[in-house]
Amino acid sequence: MSGKSIKWIAAAVGMAALTACSSGGKSPDKGAQEAAKPPEPYMMKVYAAGVQEAEFNSRYRSALESKFPYITFQFMANGKGASIQELVAAGEVPDLIRTDTPTLKAGYLDLKLGYDMRDVVKANKYDLKRFNPSFIQEIQDMAPDGQLYGLPVPPFFPVVLYYNKDLFNKFGVAYPKDGMSYDEVYELAKKLSTTDGGVTYRGFSSDLRNTIRDNQLSLPMLDPAKDGVGEMEKWKSIFNNLVRFYQIPNNTIADNSGLELGAFAKGNVAMQVASLSIYSNLPPEIDWDVVSVPMMAGAPQKMGQRAPAYWSISATSKHKEDAFKVIMEMLSDENQMKDSRNGFTTTLVNEEIRKNLGKDHAVFSKKHMDAIYFYDVAPPAPKRKPGLADVPGRTQEAAMFASFIEYAQGNSDVNTALRKAEETLQKALAEEKSK
Structure with a gap:
């Protein structure tokens, strides 16, 4: 007989005995028996x-x-x-x-x-x-x-700023700290984007899922009420806040969002905005830590996050x-x-x-976990209104990420990039409506 079966029978016997005692040794009535039945x-x-x-x-x-x-x-x-x-x-x-x-x-x-x-x-x-x-x-x-x-x-999945201690030590730059702005991180990135011994070192990288999709403004990629990218001026501010990092010499963005996300793990990137996840592991040879995610000027002091x-x-x-x-x-x-x-x-x-x-975690127990809750999380982005056609989140991400990378690589301006993203989303919506 399994341990679980023994445990269940013991529980049943105990309940029966308790019922008998509570009734003074007399046979309980049918209602009491039903109540005592496991x-x-x-x-x-x-x-x-x-x-x-x-x-x-x-x-x-x-x-x-x-x-x-x-x-x-x-x-x-x-x-x-x-x-x-x-x-x-x-x-x-x-x-x-x-x-x-x-x-x-x-x-x-x-x-x-x-x-x-x-x-x-x-x-x-x-x-x-x-x-x-x-x-x-x-x-x-x-x-x-x-x-x-x-x-x-x-x-x-809270968004934080990862940093490579070895690279900060190598170039004699003070570590980042909690509560920094993107402007302050930009100044650090300029100091750490360089070449040394034939190796190119990048000062900054970002996971576009965090900086664009899970942005600090809770801005949806697809407008909740119309078929296109919503609040263009706010999207311009997000794109322009980020694109300047990739205009720093020696800090060119990778050709796609996946490669850009993986850049920090290569060991030649000093900082990266990305989410902290129990499911992801950085190479043990990288001596990294985290501080709170940098804040955009004039934006709510909130941390973007994935629900x-x-x-x-x-x-x-x-x-x-x-x-x-x-x-x-x-x-x-x-x-x-x-x-x-x-x-x-x-x-x-x-x-x-x-x-x-992280107190019992082999890696997190050695890291600055107070950074995770330094800011409260931003509210969720507004959803599409009922009755309107919608497209999967990954389709929206692909359109916005491709347009941003094109802008960051100098192949378009911000207006052209966002207009291209909108055209891609409108085409996807039209296909959805035709089904």
Whole structure:
């Protein structure tokens, strides 16, 4: 007999004994017997695209099996022939689904799996103010009437400024610090963009997903109300703030966004604006650290960020109440403290949990993790209005990134670059409307 079965039987015996004692040794009535009866064992299916089962096990399984001994948790890995669409088509619908905002429509709502948690939140008197309000707003903005289709799961991906200590030491430049502006970082970049011993050293790089897509102004790439790039003057300010770095001699931008993101890992780039992620690893030979992301002049003092994933309940689940309690356990203070110490940035506003970020992580424990929460996160970018055609986020990114790189390489001016991005997006929207 398995340990889990023994544990469940022991729980049942204990409850029966407790019932007998409370009734003075007399046979309890039928109602009392029903109340004392332990829940029937069953299997809860959990689907988490982008997460390996080993991570689910290390972060959640022991706590869940201890608290819910009558539930067997079946982890459903995303893989070939096992996408959420294929599972639904085969009748293998999960009870719990790890969703995210880029795929929420196609991988959850379009499959008729959307379950609004507002009633179960109210019934359990669950405090949504535990979470950073930006993360709750992000998913409710995806719904037509403010439905709550999930609760935010660590990690989110805060934007920081990475720097290579060896290069700052080599050229005798003081390290960057928290609270710097882009103007100050620009001055550092000029000092560190040089050649030495036949090697070109770049002062600055950026992950365009962070500096353009997840920008500090919460500016959407596709206008919420019309078919094109919105608020052109603000987009010009974002492009121009960034492009000057790539006009510094010896600091030419790479030919595409992927190569530009990977530039810092090569060891000849002094600074890079990019997101901090538990899932990415820099080469151990690079002596790096982080400070807070630089701020644009005149912009809100907020950090751009990529929203976290969300735990969502399937509308078809027969165990919605239990599913919500399982989510409550996974997102509890206790579990999020463990997560935080292991390097997963918390989705909570709890300061104590934030202060413990990376304490048990082999790499993060040696880094300046206070930089992560130096600024609060910017609010989410506005979404397209209901009824308007839309195109996938990756299509929007590709258009904006290609246009920026063309501008940064001196092949167009800012007006031409943004106009080209708009034309690409309008063409994609026209194709979407014709379907």
